Amino acid sequence: MAGAAVSEKRQSSPGRARVEEVALELFAQEGIANTTLQRIADAMGVTKAAVYWHYRSKEEIVLGVLKPALAELRRIVEAAEQERGKRSRVESALAGTVDLVVTHRRLAGVLLGDSALRETLEQHPEISELLVRLVELLQGAEGDPGSQVAATLYMSGLVGPATDPRVAGLDDDVLREYLLDAGRRLLLARRPRR
Amino acid sequence: MAGAAVSEKRQSSPGRARVEEVALELFAQEGIANTTLQRIADAMGVTKAAVYWHYRSKEEIVLGVLKPALAELRRIVEAAEQERGKRSRVESALAGTVDLVVTHRRLAGVLLGDSALRETLEQHPEISELLVRLVELLQGAEGDPGSQVAATLYMSGLVGPATDPRVAGLDDDVLREYLLDAGRRLLLARRPRR
DNA sequence: GTCTATATGGCGATAGAC
């Protein structure tokens, strides 16, 4: 605790980085709920108490793991909202989310796949507000039921390509193109009026 | 235990039906992991031990709740496999799964949304084999990566429309049509070759 | 079939020595 305590830099220490690295791996493999502090500690070769020196709760570990992805998602949403046309906004949000999922598959799988995590995220207004903005972007701001159904199908569906072992072998660039194709058909194709 | 023990009918007693009814409600509202036996018992106005008289484990309750949906899914898969053309098989599997999700939204939400449940289902070969056959049907038997991505996006995406509060107000018939539209665009639209 | 009471175990989290 030499000069580190000065002004409390919050977040990011080398110790935390190591914890979050192995935690992500375990979260992706076995889910958050099944990943006990004991297993994280075992994987690091230390004890629970050593892990807990860096954090005050398990939730803090989870949020630490998710933080980079959420920061990136925020940039994606804000960039998409800068686009002028409706269609451009959808395209931008689509390209951004696909890229995020493809390049961070394990993290995306954790973020999207864990139902218990949703409750946690809803406790954090700045995060759930971000997700609302994302869904609105994907809907194309139409707000008609057809667009809502398509948008929620796409959003919740991303977990499949992120975790399905059958697509795990695809290169990033290949998966990205297939996902963009699928997303465009779902979100941008002309739909019958009702 | 008058004449009920004769030949062990397995499954389905009036007592089990009542348990599974309230269990489904709680599973849908708060997830399987958060639904303790105590809460099921409270909702029924009895004690944990009374609930446990009908079952040997919590997993048996979960499987009991899921059983009707899985039986229906089996009929859907087998019917789709009887269709002759590739496209007909996709159409049939799509219509069947959409109908299942729409008419049993809460049950579908539980079945599709719980990540811990997947591990349980994978322990039962006859169930996971059924899901494999379903994915193959939705892929159109092509097996190319684009079809795999689309199929897994659709499958994992169904949980959204099944649970999203923004579409909860839609009538069954309306939601069914929107989901069929989305599914057709995703699974049946011509895709660029690669 | 339902009850009270308890066994059994794992979890997150803390205390305090080193």
Added chain:
DNA sequence: GTCTATCGCCATATAGAC
């Protein structure tokens, strides 16, 4: 920063009376 040890809690599951 890491350790040993332990607390407090709540979960599933069981025993046995009624």
